[in-house]
Amino acid sequence: MKKLFAVLALVGVMTSCKDKKKDEAKPEETTTTTTTTTTTEATTTDASTGVPTFNDADVTAYVKSYEDYIAAYKKAVEGKDMTKMADLAKMGQDLAAKATAATQKLAANPEDAKKLADYMTAKAAEVMELSKKLTGQ
Numbered sequence: 001m002k003k004l005f006a007v008l009a010l011v012g013v014m015t016s017c018k019d020k021k022k023d024e025a026k027p028e029e030t031t032t033t034t035t036t037t038t039t040t041e042a043t044t045t046d047a048s049t050g051v052p053t054f055n056d057a058d059v060t061a062y063v064k065s066y067e068d069y070i071a072a073y074k075k076a077v078e079g080k081d082m083t084k085m086a087d088l089a090k091m092g093q094d095l096a097a098k099a100t101a102a103t104q105k106l107a108a109n110p111e112d113a114k115k116l117a118d119y120m121t122a123k124a125a126e127v128m129e130l131s132k133k134l135t136g137q
Contacts, residue, residue, distance in 0.1 A: 062102040
């Protein structure tokens with residue numbers, strides 16, 4: 001249950017940071033005309049797993065670790081292995097600590113931050129469904 005709260009807290013933090021960035025990004029109106037060149041980065045996702053990739057390798061590694069955690073959690077739920085669930089609690093705490101670092105690394109990249117927030121929201125829903133199976137609800 002602690003893992004669930006950690007994931008939900010992470011999603012809340014990421015969502016609030018995203019809203020804060022939008023507020024900060026609003027430029028004041030000026031009459032100066034400037035020409036800018038922008039590059040478009042494609043949103044990338046690993047086609048075999050559906051897991052998003054990020055410009056920061058550490059964030060991509062974090063997401064990979066989280067995918068491994070979800071897979072282990074799913075196996076533990078399906079096997080009703082409470083010993084494994086206890087081990088996963090520690091892993092969940094470690095991932096929650098890493099989530100803060102991952103979020104901070106994406107502060108300057110709102111597109112990647114949104115991808116991570118969307119990913120974590122989807123995974124939180126997946127964990128909720130798995131938890132329901134474990135409790136029999």
